[in-house]
């Protein structure tokens with residue numbers, strides 16, 4: 664796994680001046696460090712993680728979003744979902760894997776997976792602010808208890824998007 668810390672610091676757990684400055688400035692959070700170490704600890708068992716670039720982690724109401732480099736999502740979803748399982752067990756959170764540097768549509772598809780997005784459009788409010796409306800397909804017999812609030816928080820924190828979520832009948 665790669666990230667904004669030098670690999671020596673990542674492996675040793677002791678931070679050099681340069682890496683320490685990134686933590687102190689908030690560029691890398693304590694949560695980022697925790698998740699980075701967790702991903703490192705899984706590398707031996709799941710070598711595809713060696714090529715993953717970890718950007719940051721966001722914790723929102725029991726859901727943990729892990730933001731990785733473009734194209735890295737399949738590297739985390741492989742092994743029959745075992746990495747996702749391990750991450751969920753270790754953190755006690757629902758895990759969402761998101762890619763950095765993708766367009767809004769791809770970001771939202773990953774955020775709401777496995778639900779299907781029917782439409783995405785932009786709504787301008789009278790005060791000049793903007794909301795992104797996502798219309799999801801209701802899954803017959805699917806989990807109705809899917810909690811939208813953490814996903815809205817994540818969209819706001821990661822992409823600065825204000826989401827309005829609706830369902831198509």
Ligand SMILES: [Zn+2]
Pocket residue numbers: 668669671672678679680681682683
């Ligand atoms: Zn360092």
